[in-house]
Amino acid sequence: MIAGSPIDCALSQALPLPAGAVLTGPVYRAPGYAKCTVPNNPYVPSVTNGANANSYICNDVYNPPNFYPSFVADAPAAMVVTSGPTQFVRVYCPQAGCSPVTAPNRSFMAEPSAIRGLTPAQIQSVLALPGLPSMITTVTAAAGSCVLTAWGAPAFGQAGGAQQFWLAGAPPTGANCNGLAFASPTIFTRQEMIGGHALWYQPLAGGGNAGAVATALDVGPYPQPFTAMDEVYKSLDLLNYVPVNGAADPGPLRAALVQLDGEIYADYPSVAIAAAQQSLAAVHTEMRATDPAPTPIHAWLSVLGGGLSLSGNGDSHTLSAWMGGFAGGLEGRVSPALVGGVAVGYESGWLGAEGISGSGSSSTVSVTPYARYAPGPWYVEGTLGYAYSWGRVNRSLSFVNAESFSSGVTFATRGSPTGNAFLSEAETGYRFDVGGGAAVTPFVGLQGIVYCGNGFVESGGGPVDLHVASATTSQWLGLLGGEVGYALPLGGAAPLQLTARVAWAYDLSDTERSASAFLDGTPSLASFTVQGASVPRNAALFSLSAVQRVAGLDLFARYEGAAGSGSYAQSATAGVRFTF
Structure with missing residues (x-):
C-alpha cells in the first residue's frame, strides 16, 4: 500500500526524498523486468534497504558475470511515488571513443546537488560509473512517477557513495507502481557537455552583477536535495543551458541572477x-x-x-x-x-x-x-x-522557465x-x-x-x-x-x-x-x-x-x-x- 502521510518518517531522515508518498509494498516492476525473479514474480514485497532495491532492478541478473551491486545493501532505500514533476540529471558518454558508450535515456539518475561543481572524473568516482562521462541531460519525472532511491555502492573500481535514483518508468496505471510503462524519451531534455565543472553558472553568466551572484552560487557545499534552495538551483539550472550545436543565450540566466x-x-x-x-x-x-x-x-x-x-x-x-x-x-x-x-x-x-x-x-x-x-x-x-x-x-x-514542465519559483x-x-x-x-x-x-x-x-x-x-x-x-x-x-x-x-x-x-x-x-x-x-x-x-x-x-x-x-x-x-x- 502507499503511505498515507507526507514523507517524515525515519527513512526520510536518513535518505533525502522527493515530494511524494513512500510505497511500503508490494512494489511492482515494469514488464521488462518480470523475468528477473524465480519464479516469475512481477513485484518485490517491499523496498526499505539497498538489498531490496538491488533485487527490484534485477541487479544480479543484468550485471553478470562480474556482479556489482548498484546500491549499498544495508543502507536505507525507498520507492517514492512523486506528487509533482521532479527534476533530476543523468550523465553519459555517447561519443564513439567512450568506453563504454552510454545513452541519455536510461533509468539511472542523480539529484543535481550530488554532482554540482564536480569534474567529469569526480562524477565518475562518486556515481561509480564504468566510464568517464562527457555529457549531461535534464530528466523531469512526471507527477505520479515511481522513483527508486538508495545510496550508491562502489563499483568498477570507483568509490561511489552518492545517493542515486532509478526511474522505474512512466506513471503507472495502477496502485503500487502496477502498470508501469517505459519512460518516454521526451523527458530527457537539454543535453549538453558537462564542461570543466558540472552545472556551474559562471561560465554562461559572465561578469557584472549576474556573474558575482553566479560565482557565489558555484561555491559548495550546496543545498540539501529537495529543499527550497535546491529548487532555486534547479530553476536556475533550466536557464543555464549551452547547446552542443548552436550559440548559448545567457540572457535568461543573467536576468534570473540579477533578481537575486x-x-x-x-x-x-x-x-x-x-x-x-x-x-x-x-x-x-x-x-x-x-x-x-x-x-x-x-x-x-x-x-x-x-x-x-x-x-x-x-x-x-x-x-x-x-x-x-x-x-x-x-x-x-x-x-x-x-x-x-x-x-x-x-x-x-x-x-x-x-x-x-x-x-x-x-x-x-x-x-x-x-x-x-x-x-x-x-x-x-x-x-x-x-x-x-x-x-x-x-x-x-520569479524565475519562470520556458520549459512546459516547470513553472519556476516565486x-x-x-x-x-x-x-x-x-x-x-x-x-x-x-x-x-x-x-x-x-x-x-x-x-x-x-x-x-x-x-x-x-x-x-x-x-x-x-x-x-x-x-x-x-x-x-x-x-x-x-x-x-x-x-x-x-x-x-x-x-x-x-x-x-x-x-x-x-x-x-x-x-x-x-x-x-x-x-x-x-x-x-x-x-x-x-x-x-x-x-x-x-x-x-x-x-x-x-x-x-x-x-x-x-x-x-x-x-x-x-x-x-x-x-x-x-x-x-x-x-x-x-x-x-x-x-x-
Missing part, C-alpha cells in the same frame, strides 16, 4: 545621502536669508522636496528617488557678524531601480547645528550634523535598511559690489557626508532572503563657483533679494556604490558584491533663490539642481523666518 542580487541595497546609501543634502540645502537657504541687523532669537520653518536619478551603466540599473519633508530651527545673533543656530528635519520618500524588482520607502531625521560669520564682504559658514535613515524595500523574484522579500549619517559642510567667499544693487561673490566649499549602513537580514523570501553586510559610503564634494545677487526694488520697505549660483562639484571620494550579501539558503554562506548606479565624479550645480521681508517676516525660497554624466538631482525649499 539585491542591487537596490547598493543604491540605498545614495538616497540617504541625497536626503542629507536636502537638509543641508534647507539650512544654507536659511543662513543666506538672515537679516544683518541685530535681532533677538529667530525661528524658521521650511518645507522641502526633491529627487534624483542616477544612470545605470548597462550592468547596474538606473536609480530613481523622490523625497519631501520639512526643516526648522532656532537661531540667534551672537554678534553683528556671527549667527548661530540649530536645525532639525524630517524627510520621507520613495526609491526604485528601473528594470528590476526593488522599490520601497526611505525616511530620514536630522539634527544640524550651523553658524555663519560675515564681518564684511568676506564670509565663512559651516554646519556639522547627524542624520538617521531607515527604509522598507520590497523585492519580487518569492517576495522585505528588507529594512538603516544607517547613521554624519554631515558637514564649509564654505567661504568674498562679495564684490558692482553697483545698482548687484553683487558678485566667488566662493569655494567642501561638503562631506559619511553614511554608515547597518547590516540586516531580509524576511519573507525564505532561502533567497539576503544577509546584507554593513558598509560605509562617503561623498566628499569640492565646490568652486560664483554667485550673482541683485536687490530688486518693489516699491516697498524691503527689496526682493534675488540670487543665482553656479558651481563645479568634484567628488573626492569613491563614486561607486556597492553592497555585499549572501543568500540565506546557501550552506556555503558565500557572499557576493554587486554594484548599484554610481554618482557622477564631476557635476554642475546651479540654484536660484529669493528672499522677501514682509510685515516682520522673512519669506525665502530656493531651487537647486545638479547634473553630470547623465544623472541629476534637484531640490526646492520654501520657508519663513520670524522673531519671537
Whole structure:
C-alpha cells in the first residue's frame, strides 16, 4: 500500500526524498523486468534497504558475470511515488571513443546537488560509473512517477557513495507502481557537455552583477536535495543551458541572477545621502536669508522636496528617488557678524531601480547645528550634523522557465535598511559690489557626508532572503563657483533679494556604490558584491533663490539642481523666518 502521510518518517531522515508518498509494498516492476525473479514474480514485497532495491532492478541478473551491486545493501532505500514533476540529471558518454558508450535515456539518475561543481572524473568516482562521462541531460519525472532511491555502492573500481535514483518508468496505471510503462524519451531534455565543472553558472553568466551572484552560487557545499534552495538551483539550472550545436543565450540566466542580487541595497546609501543634502540645502537657504541687523532669537520653518536619478551603466540599473519633508530651527545673533543656530528635519520618500524588482520607502531625521560669520564682504559658514535613515524595500523574484514542465519559483522579500549619517559642510567667499544693487561673490566649499549602513537580514523570501553586510559610503564634494545677487526694488520697505549660483562639484571620494550579501539558503554562506548606479565624479550645480521681508517676516525660497554624466538631482525649499 502507499503511505498515507507526507514523507517524515525515519527513512526520510536518513535518505533525502522527493515530494511524494513512500510505497511500503508490494512494489511492482515494469514488464521488462518480470523475468528477473524465480519464479516469475512481477513485484518485490517491499523496498526499505539497498538489498531490496538491488533485487527490484534485477541487479544480479543484468550485471553478470562480474556482479556489482548498484546500491549499498544495508543502507536505507525507498520507492517514492512523486506528487509533482521532479527534476533530476543523468550523465553519459555517447561519443564513439567512450568506453563504454552510454545513452541519455536510461533509468539511472542523480539529484543535481550530488554532482554540482564536480569534474567529469569526480562524477565518475562518486556515481561509480564504468566510464568517464562527457555529457549531461535534464530528466523531469512526471507527477505520479515511481522513483527508486538508495545510496550508491562502489563499483568498477570507483568509490561511489552518492545517493542515486532509478526511474522505474512512466506513471503507472495502477496502485503500487502496477502498470508501469517505459519512460518516454521526451523527458530527457537539454543535453549538453558537462564542461570543466558540472552545472556551474559562471561560465554562461559572465561578469557584472549576474556573474558575482553566479560565482557565489558555484561555491559548495550546496543545498540539501529537495529543499527550497535546491529548487532555486534547479530553476536556475533550466536557464543555464549551452547547446552542443548552436550559440548559448545567457540572457535568461543573467536576468534570473540579477533578481537575486539585491542591487537596490547598493543604491540605498545614495538616497540617504541625497536626503542629507536636502537638509543641508534647507539650512544654507536659511543662513543666506538672515537679516544683518541685530535681532533677538529667530525661528524658521521650511518645507522641502526633491529627487534624483542616477544612470545605470548597462550592468547596474538606473536609480530613481523622490523625497519631501520639512526643516526648522532656532537661531540667534551672537554678534553683528556671527549667527548661530540649530536645525532639525524630517524627510520621507520613495526609491526604485528601473528594470528590476526593488522599490520601497526611505525616511530620514536630522539634527544640524550651523553658524555663519560675515564681518564684511568676506564670509565663512559651516554646519556639522547627524542624520538617521531607515527604509522598507520590497523585492519580487520569479524565475519562470520556458520549459512546459516547470513553472519556476516565486518569492517576495522585505528588507529594512538603516544607517547613521554624519554631515558637514564649509564654505567661504568674498562679495564684490558692482553697483545698482548687484553683487558678485566667488566662493569655494567642501561638503562631506559619511553614511554608515547597518547590516540586516531580509524576511519573507525564505532561502533567497539576503544577509546584507554593513558598509560605509562617503561623498566628499569640492565646490568652486560664483554667485550673482541683485536687490530688486518693489516699491516697498524691503527689496526682493534675488540670487543665482553656479558651481563645479568634484567628488573626492569613491563614486561607486556597492553592497555585499549572501543568500540565506546557501550552506556555503558565500557572499557576493554587486554594484548599484554610481554618482557622477564631476557635476554642475546651479540654484536660484529669493528672499522677501514682509510685515516682520522673512519669506525665502530656493531651487537647486545638479547634473553630470547623465544623472541629476534637484531640490526646492520654501520657508519663513520670524522673531519671537
